[in-house]
Amino acid sequence: RALNALAGAGAAALAPSGVSRVSARPSSAAAPATTPPPCAAELYERVKDRRPETWSPAERVAVERLVDEVVALRAPWPADALVGTWRLAYLQNGPGGAGVDRRVPFPELPGNEQYQIFSGAAGGGPSRVTNVGEVLGPSLRVEVKGALREADAAVTRSPKRFTADIDSGALCAPFGCAPLPISGLGEFDGVYLDDRLRVGQNLNGGGARVVQVRVR
Numbered sequence: 001r002a003l004n005a006l007a008g009a010g011a012a013a014l015a016p017s018g019v020s021r022v023s024a025r026p027s028s029a030a031a032p033a034t035t036p037p038p039c040a041a042e043l044y045e046r047v048k049d050r051r052p053e054t055w056s057p058a059e060r061v062a063v064e065r066l067v068d069e070v071v072a073l074r075a076p077w078p079a080d081a082l083v084g085t086w087r088l089a090y091l092q093n094g095p096g097g098a099g100v101d102r103r104v105p106f107p108e109l110p111g112n113e114q115y116q117i118f119s120g121a122a123g124g125g126p127s128r129v130t131n132v133g134e135v136l137g138p139s140l141r142v143e144v145k146g147a148l149r150e151a152d153a154a155v156t157r158s159p160k161r162f163t164a165d166i167d168s169g170a171l172c173a174p175f176g177c178a179p180l181p182i183s184g185l186g187e188f189d190g191v192y193l194d195d196r197l198r199v200g201q202n203l204n205g206g207g208a209r210v211v212q213v214r215v216r
Helices: 002-009 038-047 057-072
Strands: 084-092 114-120 126-134 141-150 160-173 176-180 184-193 197-202 209-214
Touching: 038 057, 038 197, 038 209, 057 084, 057 184, 057 197, 057 209, 141 176
Parallel strands: none
Antiparallel strands: 084 114, 084 209, 114 126, 126 141, 141 160, 160 176, 160 184, 184 197, 197 209
16 A cells, blocks of 8 residues: 555655645635525535534435435536635445545544645636545645646536546645645546535546535
């Protein structure tokens, strides 16, 4: 496993990390800038303070019904709303039971957070993505970064397809980061987006859907 190999190699190449843990609470905005559809508003209220491992089977049925309703909207895609930090609140496995494809596996222990950070380009839309997966809380985490590009700029409704060209990875601790040898292409659809809630569908890992809430 890549993490074990890195641990055996020591920490000879540590460098300061550019990512620190953010608040797990949703963004301080009490209300969305625009009124979301009722199913999206209800989904947000259900997931905003939760982690993926905290759901009961009965709760999952209710949440996945709402996810299906949100996806079926094929809502307009507000491109400028994607930039920011999004915390994973719910994971819906793909039709075959597949989860999210990860270039570096890490344990999903209770209490760990997972984030995606989309950073903006000078022209407006996102140009980079950083995936952050805590291994031992904020004290040890995996960061995977890459360039982000949209498949078709003319598409203005969901689903909106993106490709992430992963070019770096690191195992990070408070004193710095040790690089991981990682690269490759990841493809996903944005199937819903407003200023508080994001639903994405992973295309590399069998169609798993992620439900995220904005925290920054």
